[in-house]
Amino acid sequence: DSYFDILIDKDQEFSISNNTENLSENFICKGSSDNELLAEYQLFALKIRKKIREIEESKPIIGEEKTFIKSDSLNLIIREKRKEMIAQNPTTFFSVLLLAMSEPDVPDAILQISESASFQYYKQHYFDNISFSDPRLLRSPIVFNKINHFFNYLCEWHPDTVVKYALQLCEKSQTNPEFFQFVFNHLFSSFEKSGKLTHDEAFVVLAEKYCLTGKTPWFSPEAIPMIKERITQVKPTLTGQPAPNIELSDSSGKSIDLKKPLGTWTVLFFWDPECEHCRDLYYKLSVLANDPEMSQLKIISIYTGKNNTLWKNFIADKSTPFVHTIITPGKEKLVEKWDLYMTPRIFVLDNKLRIAFKDPDPENLKEMLFGM
Known part of the structure; x- marks a missing residue:
């Protein structure tokens, strides 16, 4: 030691x-x-x-x-x-x-029902033993670590579920102003785009419920307009929202119609072959595209760079069964609605062209969509 x-x-x-x-x-x-x-x-x-x-x-x-x-x-x-x-x-x-x-003790009566019931009880009572009125706990790593463990390993990564537990935790912590400030700041910074638990839906709900209603007085006056701007950027691509309009063309200049679904699921993959991480995801998605069990999944790759010659050479060399596109010249402003603060980005649309998932790991996508 x-x-x-x-x-x-x-x-x-x-x-x-x-x-x-x-x-x-x-x-x-x-x-x-x-x-x-x-x-x-x-x-x-x-x-x-x-x-x-x-x-x-x-x-x-x-x-x-x-x-x-x-x-x-x-x-x-x-x-x-x-x-x-x-x-x-x-x-x-x-x-x-x-x-x-201490972790919650699951009563024997619950244990005897099912493993699922036991887990739900455990999750519901995970924070019961924390005294949210005692800010001395904040000088130890316990609260910080428990919050991270809960959202990383116990909480289903579904917007409604994440939002539900984030709000519950904020409400519990309001018994003490210092405790609330710590919990809120930790969740808020984790859920924003640069955080370790990036989650746009939770970010927007927390921002609108607390930041924009004067319940976070420690935030500087300059921070609030920036938060409002970020909310505006994020909202068009929240899960469950109809996919924002975008006009695309293939390598021959032909228009690609995105007003009707191409399959049961449609993946929009914004990328640039000069980006190493983009290439990694490109190859992982190509495995899915070649999987005969994934015939209901259509992948549209959308080149976001400026070097069209490099892009055409790359896709010609790889011959991957994507619908390869670029943003139609003159329509670049439409892409602002997609919050492309980085590349690559992956959006999965359902058969009604609503956003179902954002930035999933391609290796988990088959199970997520088809349970295979």
Whole structure:
């Protein structure tokens, strides 16, 4: 270990000692009940986790099932230790931290219904143990990590679902202004285009509900017009919206009619062969286009660059079964509605030419559309 943690609350007069040979095992504190409890818990958990590692290392001998059962029983011991320490020290900040780290216990009655019901319960109650009225938690990584874990691994990446849980989290956090500011800023910055959880629908809902109604007073006056502009850019391509009008031509100059669907699903692939990531997606999409089970999927590649000779040479060389197009000369302004802040971009349209998915991984597209 190269570092160790201490808790600093209102009581800041205490002593600590440690040994660099093993910072986790040798941490001792006197004069701070929070840190004395922390040292006790860390040492207990460290010993259990060593046993878990030993069991994991013996997996080739005892088998996967026994490894899981033994490891799970030891993890249960850690969870029970947390509950015991919280019950015995309910007024300490350490207990607030331990409780926030705890995951929801699914009642036996729910467990017996189905795995799906258990997961739904777990998801619904994932943030129950966080005290949203206690901003001291914000000085630990717990809240930050839990929010990221929830939206990365537990929340279905569907607009209605993401928006629902984002709003729920914002409402929960309004018990404390500092907590709300932290939660809102984290979600808002994550959902915008440069964030790690880019999600236009959630971004727009949060912006309109909070930023444009004066509920985020920490934002500078200059930020609000920029947010309004971003909303305007994003709205035409929100999921469920009819695809914005665009006029396209193929390599011979023939007009391509996008006013009626070409298949059950239509993929619009905005790209430039001079972009390495674009080429990667081009090849992945070409695998789909050549899949006989994907005959109801039509892919329209839309060149966004300026070098038409390079583009024609590229598509002639690859002979991929896309409908290869460019934006019809003189109609470039129409593309502004598509929010092409970067290339490549992929839009999947349904049979009514509504936007169904944005920027999906082509390798997952077959299962997303046809469940194959």
